[in-house]
Amino acid sequence: MLKHLYYRDRGTFLQSLHPAAILSYLAALLLLPLFLTHPLYLVSILLAGLLAAFTAEAAAGWCAYLTVGLWPALLLLLMNPLLSSNGHTVLFLLPPLPFIGGRTITLEALCYGAVMGMRFLAIITAFALYNTQVHPDRVTGLLSRFAWKSALLVSLATRMIPTLTRELSAAREVQQLRGVDFGTGNLRQRLQKYGWLLELLLVSSLEGSLQTAEAMQARAFGSGPRSSYLRNPVRLRDYLCSCSALAALFLSIYARVRGYADFTFYPQLGRLVDGVSGWFFYSAVMLSILLPLIIGWGWQRWPYLRSKI
Amino acid sequence: MADGAADRWIKMGAAVLCTAGLLAAAHWQLPFLLQHWAVFTASLLLAALVLFFIRFERSAISAREVGVIAILAALAAVSRIPFAALPGFQPTTFIAIVSGYVFGGQAGFMVGAVGALGSNFFLGQGPWTPFQMLFWGLAGASAGALGRYFPGMSRAAMAVFNTLWGFLFGWLMNLFFVVFFIKPLNWSSFLLAYGASFPFDCFHAFGNLLLYLLLGCRIIKVLRRFRLKMNYTGG
Numbered sequence: 103m104l105k106h107l108y109y110r111d112r113g114t115f116l117q118s119l120h121p122a123a124i125l126s127y128l129a130a131l132l133l134l135p136l137f138l139t140h141p142l143y144l145v146s147i148l149l150a151g152l153l154a155a156f157t158a159e160a161a162a163g164w165c166a167y168l169t170v171g172l173w174p175a176l177l178l179l180l181m182n183p184l185l186s187s188n189g190h191t192v193l194f195l196l197p198p199l200p201f202i203g204g205r206t207i208t209l210e211a212l213c214y215g216a217v218m219g220m221r222f223l224a225i226i227t228a229f230a231l232y233n234t235q236v237h238p239d240r241v242t243g244l245l246s247r248f249a250w251k252s253a254l255l256v257s258l259a260t261r262m263i264p265t266l267t268r269e270l271s272a273a274r275e276v277q278q279l280r281g282v283d284f285g286t287g288n289l290r291q292r293l294q295k296y297g298w299l300l301e302l303l304l305v306s307s308l309e310g311s312l313q314t315a316e317a318m319q320a321r322a323f324g325s326g327p328r329s330s331y332l333r334n335p336v337r338l339r340d341y342l343c344s345c346s347a348l349a350a351l352f353l354s355i356y357a358r359v360r361g362y363a364d365f366t367f368y369p370q371l372g373r374l375v376d377g378v379s380g381w382f383f384y385s386a387v388m389l390s391i392l393l394p395l396i397i398g399w400g401w402q403r404w405p406y407l408r409s410k411i
Numbered sequence: 412m413a414d415g416a417a418d419r420w421i422k423m424g425a426a427v428l429c430t431a432g433l434l435a436a437a438h439w440q441l442p443f444l445l446q447h448w449a450v451f452t453a454s455l456l457l458a459a460l461v462l463f464f465i466r467f468e469r470s471a472i473s474a475r476e477v478g479v480i481a482i483l484a485a486l487a488a489v490s491r492i493p494f495a496a497l498p499g500f501q502p503t504t505f506i507a508i509v510s511g512y513v514f515g516g517q518a519g520f521m522v523g524a525v526g527a528l529g530s531n532f533f534l535g536q537g538p539w540t541p542f543q544m545l546f547w548g549l550a551g552a553s554a555g556a557l558g559r560y561f562p563g564m565s566r567a568a569m570a571v572f573n574t575l576w577g578f579l580f581g582w583l584m585n586l587f588f589v590v591f592f593i594k595p596l597n598w599s600s601f602l603l604a605y606g607a608s609f610p611f612d613c614f615h616a617f618g619n620l621l622l623y624l625l626l627g628c629r630i631i632k633v634l635r636r637f638r639l640k641m642n643y644t645g646g
Contacts, residue, residue, distance in 0.1 A: 107535050136591075167535055177607065178592050185600045218592055229537045238532050249468050255481055255521060259529045262485035270489060290621065297626040300490060300502070304630060307486060308637050311478035318474040 106162035109237050114158040115339075115398030116231070121240040123340035123347075127394055128232050130347035134354055134391070135224035140365040141213070142374055142384065143354070144220045150391045151227035157395065160234035164227060171226040175219035182215030183207045188368040214367045240334070247330055258314070266307060273302050338411040339401070343394040350390040357383040449590045456587075460545045463520050463552070470517065475641050480521050483510045487526030487547075492533065501615055503527065504576050505622045507547050511554035512569075513634040519551025538591075539584065546583045550576045566628060573623040577616025581608055 111117065116124055131154075134147050155164040184196075189210025198204040238260050246253035274284065277299065284295055357363040362383045366372035375381055400407045483506065490502040503526050511519015527543040557564060557572065564572075582605070589596065589604050 108533050167537075170535065170537075174588065174592075181593065181600065181603065185597075185603070222592060225538055229535070233532070233536050249464065251468050251472060251477070252464050255467075255477060255484070256525055256528060258477065258481035259484040259488065259525045260532055262482060263488050263529055263533065266485050266489040267492065290625075293618075293621050294625055297622065300486075301626060301629060301633065303489075304486060305633060307482045308479065308633070311482040312475065312641070314481070315474040315478035318478070323474045323477075 106166050107233050109234060111237075112159050114235065115401045116154065116158050116235040116394075117237075118339075118401075119343055120334050120336050120340040121236065121244045123336075123343045124236055125241070125244075126344040126347040128228050128236070130350045130391065131228040131231065132225060133351060134387075135221045135228075137358060138354060138363055139217060139221070140363050141217050141220070142365075143363060143387065144217060144224055146384075146388050147391065148220055148224040148227060150388070150395070151224060151231065153392075154395055155227060155231055155234075157398065158231070158235055160231060163234040164230045167226050167230040167233075168223075171223060175222045178222060179212075179215045179219040182218060183211040186211045186214070190369045191371075210367050210369070210371055213371060217367075243332055243334070250328055250330075262307075266303065269306065270299060270303055273299055339397060342397055342411070346390040346393040350387050353383060353387045353390065357387065363387075452590055453587070456545055457541055460524070460541055460548070463524070463545075463548060467517060467521055476518070479514065479637070479641065480510075480518050480525070483514075483518075483522045484525035484529060487522055488530030488533075491526075491530045501580075501618065502622055503530070503547055504550050504580055504615070505573060505619055505627075507551035508554040508573060508576060509627065509630050509634060511551035512558040512564075513631060513638055514555075515559065516552040516555025519553075519555040520548040521551075523547030523549070523551040538587070542584055542587045546580050550580060566624075569627060570620055570623050573619040573627070574616045577619040578612050581612035581615055 116127075119127075131147065131151050135144055138144060138147075152164070155161060184205055184207075187206050187208065189208035191209035193207045193209055193212065196205040196207060239257055242253040242257045242260075277295070278284065282295055282298075284292065286292075287295070354363060362376070362380050365374070375384060397407075397411065401411065402408075487503045487506040487510075490506060503523065507519055507523035507526065510522045514522075524544040524547060527547050528540060531537070531540050531543070553576075554572070561568075585605055585608050589601060593600050593604055
């Protein structure tokens with residue numbers, strides 16, 4: 103399951119974007135569900151995120167996220183109607199339960215819980231896209247201009263994780279050959295065995311860190327001001343994607359402030375979309391969210407467009 | 412150094428001004444803050460995280476220190492992966508605490524924070540990442556304060572400290588879920604959400620306790636010896 107989660111180069115449109123462009127698009131996918139509570143917007147953003155994940159060959163990664171995110175989403179769906187008795191449309195009455203007592207379950211509270219669960223899934227989807235579409239080093243590279251020490255530390259540590267994982271499994275195999283059985287024993291004994299591994303790994307990797315430091319010093323680490331070299335071309339597609347992400351953000355903030363993207367849950371569910379301006383803002387926000395995906399589709403199908411953007 | 416003293420005065424002045432600003436905002440804009448308190452809380456927490464990173468960025472750090480912090484953060488991250496199947500059992504807290512205790516608060520914070528960030532590249536980034544970074548970092552930083560003011564802590568006291576962080580980490584992590592997603596937020600919904608996570612918190616605290624009792628002293632000894640070696644050859 104875990105192997106689907108991390109970045110792998112798949113040659114997709116989103117992966118070909120400049121890190122700042124993809125980050126702004128993912129920020130839009132993350133922030134919109136955070137400040138909108140309108141069910142229509144939330145469903146559409148979730149669907150747009152899913153479309154992005156499936157066209158970017160990140161479906162397996164998204165499913166791995168879903169296995170983690172489903173439980174909190176269900177919890178949100180169930181907890182709200184149990185805890186809140188607001189709303190006029192009573193569906194049924196619950197017999198008295200321990201801790202929370204008797205409850206009336208209303209349609210409005212159930213809908214609110216469902217919307218909160220959907221909001222959680224939409225946020226999770228944005229992060230699933232981040233994990234599968236953005237190379238960690240490209241983001242730290244972007245940050246290295248402002249915060250080079252932290253960026254260096256993060257990329258060093260991230261680089262060492264796969265190495266240490268390999269060393270861990272090697273050390274485990276050596277221990278197994280010597281007769282240590284990791285599958286048996288009670289919790290304390292098992293923990294003791296894993297503890298040996300941890301200590302072994304610590305001692306060997308600390309020695310390794312001294313060598314890393316010497317290699318860094320040999321390459322003049324800390325001897326003066328740093329120069330930076332980045333090869334991240336900014337192309338037309340990056341401008342298009344970041345502009346549409348910004349447009350989606352501004353349009354939805356404006357619609358929220360002016361009340362076009364509000365939805366009343368209590369005391370009774372309101373109308374889904376009010377009038378022409380409501381539909382206008384909804385379609386404008388959705389169009390700007392979908393625009394990068396449409397461009398990506400064209401980029402994949404149409405070599406001429408690919409050469410131009 | 413005169414510059415250092417002036418710098419300190421500027422920093423203290425900035426801190427006083429920020430506090431005064433926050434208090435003033437709380438005084439006059441209280442209805443606004445109360446209405447958007449979830450966003451306000453999250454931004455305060457994120458600001459704390461950013462400030463710790465700025466502090467690290469401004470400190471003079473040698474190649475050796477970068478290497479050690481990076482390897483300890485990677486170890487904190489890797490130790491999470493084989494245990495990911497066991498809910499709540501997180502050796503990262505333990506590693507952040509022992510490294511903070513030996514190498515000081517700043518190193519402890521960076522080990523916890525970078526360990527959380529790095530491991531999530533493999534386990535999945537999410538809205539939980541900045542909060543995990545902050546709270547694991549704080550576990551390391553608080554252990555650093557402990558190591559500075561009470562260098563000869565007894566084994567029992569350290570074990571209690573580890574257990575407490577097991578609970579505290581879970582409770583602090585719950586905050587972000589509760590604050591953003593649970594409405595209406597009252598005592599009964601709060602207790603229900605915390606009750607749902609209590610078994611996991613117990614696992615985490617118990618795992619921390621066991622790890623410390625089984626390994627703590629040995630690992631602290633290894634780290635202390637390494638610190639000595641690092642500083643000796645680094646002269």
